[in-house]
Amino acid sequence: MTTKVETTKTKGADFDAVVIGAGFGGLYAVHKLRNEQGLNVCAIDNASDVGGTWYWNRYPGALSDTESYIYRYSFDKDLLQEWDWTHRYITQPEILRYLNHVADRFDLRRSYQFDTNLETAKFNEATGLWSVTTDKGETVTARHLVTGLGLLSAINTPDIKGVDTFKGQTIHTGNWPDGVVLDGKRVGVIGTGSTGQQVITATAPIAKHLTVFQRSPQYCVPVGQAPQSAAEIAKIKSNFDAIWKQVKGSAVAFGFEESTIPAMSVSDEERERIFQDAWDEGGGFRFMFATFSDIATDMDANNAAADFVRNKIRGIVKDPATAKMLTPTDLYAKRPLCGTNYFEVYNRDNVSLVDVKANPISEITATGVKTEDGNEYELDVLIFATGFDAVDGNYTKLDITGRNGVTLRDKWKGGPGGYLGIMEADFPNMFMILGPNGPFTNLPPSIETQVEWISDTIKYANDKGIASLDVKSETQEEWLATCRMIADMTLFPKADSWIFGANIPGKKKSVMFYLGGLGNYTQALKDIVASDYDGFVKETAPVAAE
Numbered sequence: 001m002t003t004k005v006e007t008t009k010t011k012g013a014d015f016d017a018v019v020i021g022a023g024f025g026g027l028y029a030v031h032k033l034r035n036e037q038g039l040n041v042c043a044i045d046n047a048s049d050v051g052g053t054w055y056w057n058r059y060p061g062a063l064s065d066t067e068s069y070i071y072r073y074s075f076d077k078d079l080l081q082e083w084d085w086t087h088r089y090i091t092q093p094e095i096l097r098y099l100n101h102v103a104d105r106f107d108l109r110r111s112y113q114f115d116t117n118l119e120t121a122k123f124n125e126a127t128g129l130w131s132v133t134t135d136k137g138e139t140v141t142a143r144h145l146v147t148g149l150g151l152l153s154a155i156n157t158p159d160i161k162g163v164d165t166f167k168g169q170t171i172h173t174g175n176w177p178d179g180v181v182l183d184g185k186r187v188g189v190i191g192t193g194s195t196g197q198q199v200i201t202a203t204a205p206i207a208k209h210l211t212v213f214q215r216s217p218q219y220c221v222p223v224g225q226a227p228q229s230a231a232e233i234a235k236i237k238s239n240f241d242a243i244w245k246q247v248k249g250s251a252v253a254f255g256f257e258e259s260t261i262p263a264m265s266v267s268d269e270e271r272e273r274i275f276q277d278a279w280d281e282g283g284g285f286r287f288m289f290a291t292f293s294d295i296a297t298d299m300d301a302n303n304a305a306a307d308f309v310r311n312k313i314r315g316i317v318k319d320p321a322t323a324k325m326l327t328p329t330d331l332y333a334k335r336p337l338c339g340t341n342y343f344e345v346y347n348r349d350n351v352s353l354v355d356v357k358a359n360p361i362s363e364i365t366a367t368g369v370k371t372e373d374g375n376e377y378e379l380d381v382l383i384f385a386t387g388f389d390a391v392d393g394n395y396t397k398l399d400i401t402g403r404n405g406v407t408l409r410d411k412w413k414g415g416p417g418g419y420l421g422i423m424e425a426d427f428p429n430m431f432m433i434l435g436p437n438g439p440f441t442n443l444p445p446s447i448e449t450q451v452e453w454i455s456d457t458i459k460y461a462n463d464k465g466i467a468s469l470d471v472k473s474e475t476q477e478e479w480l481a482t483c484r485m486i487a488d489m490t491l492f493p494k495a496d497s498w499i500f501g502a503n504i505p506g507k508k509k510s511v512m513f514y515l516g517g518l519g520n521y522t523q524a525l526k527d528i529v530a531s532d533y534d535g536f537v538k539e540t541a542p543v544a545a546e
Helices: 024-036 077-082 092-105 194-203 230-238 240-249 268-281 284-289 299-316 320-326 343-347 443-464 473-488 518-530
Strands: 015-020 041-044 063-067 089-091 118-124 129-134 139-147 169-172 186-190 209-214 220-222 337-339 351-355 361-364 368-371 376-378 381-384 399-401 430-432 468-471 536-539
Touching: 015 024, 024 041, 024 092, 024 139, 024 443, 077 240, 089 092, 186 194, 186 368, 194 209, 194 337, 220 268, 220 284, 220 299, 230 240, 240 443, 240 518, 268 284, 268 299, 284 337, 299 320, 299 343, 320 343, 320 351, 343 351, 430 443, 443 518, 468 473
Parallel strands: 015 041, 015 139, 118 399, 139 430, 169 381, 186 209, 186 381, 209 351, 220 337
Antiparallel strands: 063 089, 118 129, 129 139, 361 368, 368 376, 468 536
């Protein structure tokens, strides 16, 4: 691990802070703590270089459904001006190049040890320090532990009989290897969420045959991908101050003004026109939140949006039986999806759709996938686009121990806690980036907001001589009650979605996001600072020297 140096400001510790992760969150945390505060920081990541989730998710068609101009950092105006993009929506290779540029520009790799996994992290109550051990057998101590483990990083691979017997290539989209050849192959894809739709639309034109195994039909609107000219990019850059002010004060932080108009307050014709305009412009969050104010909260509004999408599916997909399989009948209340000609894919002669809810997969054989009706679909490549054990999954698989020997895994058995998505009671000086019950938004603005608060809080503790800072249990419970109350005001809990952990067999369905918007969330963070961290336990006992 990175060698201890004399600039460590924490008496008796190897480092002032250990940062886990080299995605958007981890990189910014290293910059804020090391470059701006002068702290001695050790950072690790299990990948071979920076990128976080975008290092691993290299599958064909991978892109963010956030527009390029706001899927980036905003903290440095020169960085905003110097880095360009090519399309309205940013692709995985572009994101990876961008994060590499950021790492180079701010000399962040100097603090990292790559190809390194966190094995254990234990809080020592006597010293107020975290002891962090890696799979390299190395252990270091630090006052602060900052975890940027990723919201969508803990891979979910379904437990299907015979998966190890398949003689072809098996791949999960969340760990895509180099050198995969899909051209001319018989390809199967299990999963039709955001990732599944992207890999399906990218694979269909090149595969010999593509078989899609669908559990649940999805509402999907066009993404609206298109090249952006130098003039368009220059215009956006000239308006970045206003753009970022709007983004950080908005609800979902996707760069558009959220609607204030209830869907049923306009005529049927006007409602149809607004939906059509949004369909033509593209964007999943835009369709749900910029058209009308109550699609996520009012059943009539939700039904209107759902009916519009259902009619589009019936008009696009030529085969009536296939169209019926692709048409959702449940609420339009999952993470809103968008894609490039997703439904048009099923008009291709080389694409087949299998409904595995009506006809489940019985086993995976040496040559393909067999369903309960006895049919076997022969494949050369089987792709699992089955998502992640989201939000808390990367935490509960680790050995993280707080006060009184309590582990995070045990504490979250009945569902994750998480104060502000940043802290957890009984785990002092541990700060999560995108932990449970943080904001449900475009992620980079939320990441920036959280990391800046974490950095300011660490400076506050250091300046005040606070050895350990911990949120009180009652303070955290008030926040969790707020998150549950807001969620219950929406339709989202009524749908089975990874947002609430419903995609993981045996996992308790839980509220895992603050749905009150980034602007309100940011104000909550400011209120904590203004209260001088009322609601926190502050211990100023001296840390034992080495």
